[in-house]
Amino acid sequence: MRKPEFIYVTYIETTPEKLWEALTNSEFSRRYWWGTEVKSDWKVGSPFALVMNGTTTDVGEVLEVDRPRRLSYTFHHVLSEAARKERPTKVVFNLEPYGKLVKLTLTHEGFEDGSVILDSISKGWPAILSSLKSMLESGTALAIPPSCLGIEGVQ
């Protein structure tokens, strides 16, 4: 059996620098990630957090920063008690120039067997990255109602 992980690939008509900025700048992230701010100084070893409307939902530590090619951080959901008990997972973004496009590969790995957050992130990332692609290409992020994602605990 394969170890549980989530991989998502998309292609965006943008530059690696702009995509990097969108992944690491809270002003951008608020627009495509339902108001979520990505908080970090993006130095290896520095803390990382996702803050949604003033509430910290996820925390971690920056593992790799190779601008504008590779970014990774540990990821620990802290809102729900069940998720808090799980060990931190790892998120990796790979940005590769592809002609006039950028190929973005997200890998989220390190889940415990029966992880409760694997299901949530598997529903969340496609919506977040679809919205990110729209924002970079058309200037407007997607207005996907978060309640429609079928993620437990998300209103």
Place this chain on the structure above:
Amino acid sequence: MSAVPSFVYTTYIETTADKLWHALTDGDFTERYWFGHRVTSDWQVGSPYKFARQGAGAVEGTVLISDPPKRLAYSWDPCSPDAKRERTSRVTFDLEPRGKIIKLTVTHDNLDEGGKTLRDISGGWPMVIASLKSFLETGHALPADLPSCAAKEKTDA
């Protein structure tokens, strides 16, 4: 986990279900975002369909489900000789409104473990669907090509 691998890819597109259905089933549209691949079919259940690029067949099969604008499924038989040795796989498109957005889920199943088709479609769908989304949202498809596909077609030829 099932023994037969499947590939599932989800995206969200700012469009209507009718426009997305049209983009999936109209050859003039697929030719623009599917890197030159034109689809033809009358989209009746049991009817044949075919994707061709510059007149050369790429993929063909039979329409299995046609429930506009919610669900479309067809069998998937690549025209390359290597893939012909593999079992016929199946593609299903589910279109679900989510507010003013459409959630599109592509499920490609009944694939051979470690087969050429699984390898090709795992690389191909993210690109085709990314281009489809750009096409519907911005009016132009992604300026790219399916390099692995084109390179392999040349090798096959």
